[in-house]
Amino acid sequence: MIPYGDYHMHTPLCGHAIGQPDEYAQQAIKLGFKEIGFSDHAPMVHKSMPGVTMSFDELPQYNAMIEDVRKRYASQISIKIALEADFLPGYEGKTKAMINSYPYDYIIGSVHFIDDWAFDDPACREYWKKYDVNDVYRKYYGLLQQSAKTGFYQIIGHCDLPKKFGARPTVDLTDEVKATAQVFKDTGVTIEINTAGLRKPIAEMYPSRESLKIYCEAGVPLTFGSDAHDPLHVGNDFDKAVALAKSVGYNEYLIFKDRQIEKRIKL
Ligand code: ZN
Ligand code: FE
Ligand code: FE
Ligand code: ZN
Numbered sequence: 001m002i003p004y005g006d007y008h009m010h011t012p013l014c015g016h017a018i019g020q021p022d023e024y025a026q027q028a029i030k031l032g033f034k035e036i037g038f039s040d041h042a043p044m045v046h047k048s049m050p051g052v053t054m055s056f057d058e059l060p061q062y063n064a065m066i067e068d069v070r071k072r073y074a075s076q077i078s079i080k081i082a083l084e085a086d087f088l089p090g091y092e093g094k095t096k097a098m099i100n101s102y103p104y105d106y107i108i109g110s111v112h113f114i115d116d117w118a119f120d121d122p123a124c125r126e127y128w129k130k131y132d133v134n135d136v137y138r139k140y141y142g143l144l145q146q147s148a149k150t151g152f153y154q155i156i157g158h159c160d161l162p163k164k165f166g167a168r169p170t171v172d173l174t175d176e177v178k179a180t181a182q183v184f185k186d187t188g189v190t191i192e193i194n195t196a197g198l199r200k201p202i203a204e205m206y207p208s209r210e211s212l213k214i215y216c217e218a219g220v221p222l223t224f225g226s227d228a229h230d231p232l233h234v235g236n237d238f239d240k241a242v243a244l245a246k247s248v249g250y251n252e253y254l255i256f257k258d259r260q261i262e263k264r265i266k267l
Pocket of ligand 1: 010014016041229
């Protein structure tokens with residue numbers, strides 16, 4: 001199967017990714033991709049976080065940089081311009097203004113914070129000891145549902161991220177996942193299979209097979225992303241991701257343009 005789109009890729013502007021956009025594009029072309037989407041970490045709207053996201057001042061530079069690479073590689077590959085924007089409850093106005101400041105092709109909405117704790121940041125890993133693991137997951141699914149309801153996001157990123165370092169719920173949270181899947185369906189958001197989890201301690205894709213099956217059964221559409229922070233991550237493990245998608249019943253995935261569905265690609 002020739003891969004079509006890798007929709008989750010970063011740039012050095014976030015402060016923790018390496019390689020220029022050219023190198024990501026060249027790697028994608030080498031792998032046979034027809035399309036990629038850059039979705040670097042959007043500025044945090046509640047405080048500046050150097051090393052985690054680009055700053056507000058860098059946003060125009062990011063847009064211009066991706067426009068430039070899009071033009072230069074136009075004959076070889078389609079390049080979409082996107083953002084991975086955090087969902088921060090209470091800051092919806094600022095978030096909306098930011099994502100509407102430029103005609104992005106899609107916005108990935110991600111939850112990386114619970115009570116101002118960056119639970120997936122290796123530097124904040126000690127806080128896992130202070131939280132009840134099931135409470136973390138319950139709060140996380142609540143935030144995912146809230147994020148989908150804003151209408152800001154076309155794609156919800158890595159939708160079981162709390163498992164990154166290996167912490168699994170100790171009680172059955174199937175009902176929470178089902179409720180989340182129903183909210184995703186009702187609000188019209190898409191999920192991603194994010195292969196970066198395979199590079200993390202948990203060593204499995206986001207979301208898990210069990211969760212992905214629930215999303216598929218609820219009729220939530222799909223995209224694919226490597227969450228590349230290095231050109232060598234582009235398209236990583238997409239063979240496994242496609243096999244996983246098919247095994248739970250997905251038969252297509254989506255391509256976005258101007259925050260609308262542009263194409264449906266058969267799996
Ligand atoms: Zn990152
Ligand atoms: Fe993320
Ligand atoms: Fe990312
Ligand atoms: Zn991400």
